[in-house]
Amino acid sequence: xxxxVESGGGLVQPGGSLRLSCAASGxxxxxxxxxxxxxxxxxxxxxxxxxxxxxxxxxxxSVKGRFSISRDNAKNTVYLQMNSLKPEDTAVYYCNxxxxxxxxYEYNYWGQGTQVSVSS
Numbered sequence: 001x002x003x004x005v006e007s008g009g010g011l012v013q014p015g016g017s018l019r020l021s022c023a024a025s026g027x028x029x030x031x032x033x034x035x036x037x038x039x040x041x042x043x044x045x046x047x048x049x050x051x052x053x054x055x056x057x058x059x060x061x062s063v064k065g066r067f068s069i070s071r072d073n074a075k076n077t078v079y080l081q082m083n084s085l086k087p088e089d090t091a092v093y094y095c096n097x098x099x100x101x102x103x104x105y106e107y108n109y110w111g112q113g114t115q116v117s118v119s120s
Contacts, residue, residue, distance in 0.1 A: 002026035002109050004095045009114030012085055016118070020080040022095030022111060032106065033098040034078045035069060038091035038116075048093065049080060062088070085118045092116075 008020040024031060035050020035058070049059045049069040057069055066084045071077065078097075082089065095111035 002028065002097075002099060002101070002107070004097060004109050004111035006093070006095050006111040006114040008080075009093060009116045011117045011119065014086055014118055014120050016085050017081070017083045018085065018116060020082065020093060020095075020114065020116075022078050022080075022097075024076040024097055024099065024109070027102045028076060029100045029102050029104070031073075031076060031097055031099050034071065035096055036078070036080045036093055037096055038089075038093045039113075040091040043091075045094070050096070051078065053098070082116070085116075087118045087120070089116060090118050 003025050005023045008018055012018055032053040036048040037045050038048050039045040047060055048063055049067055051057055068081045070079045092113040093116050094113045097109045099109060100106050
């Protein structure tokens with residue numbers, strides 16, 4: 001079984017920063033893709049930033065220049081550094097990973113989400 005443990009969410013004022021972490025653990029053969037999505041009330045879940053299986057990064061237009069994604073492969077961990085936060089960034093942020101397990105099959109896993117609230 002895989003666990004995706006998210007941390008780093010919280011309350012912050014506009015212009016502030018937060019750093020989210022997502023650590024995957026379990027019977028992992030390889031992590032093919034990993035990143036962050038978010039969902040605000042009444043809105044669809046959207047990609048924020050992610051590493052693709054090819055090692056490239058994708059960012060939502062709304063966060064380019066403010067957010068950066070990084071990873072520590074040895075720790076199966078992905079980070080999201082969020083700077084210059086805006087109220088519009090308020091959402092539940094979900095870690096997502098496409099993982100090949102030791103059984104040889106690919107699975108999509110979601111974390112339980114961490115709340116990010118940006119308010120003045």
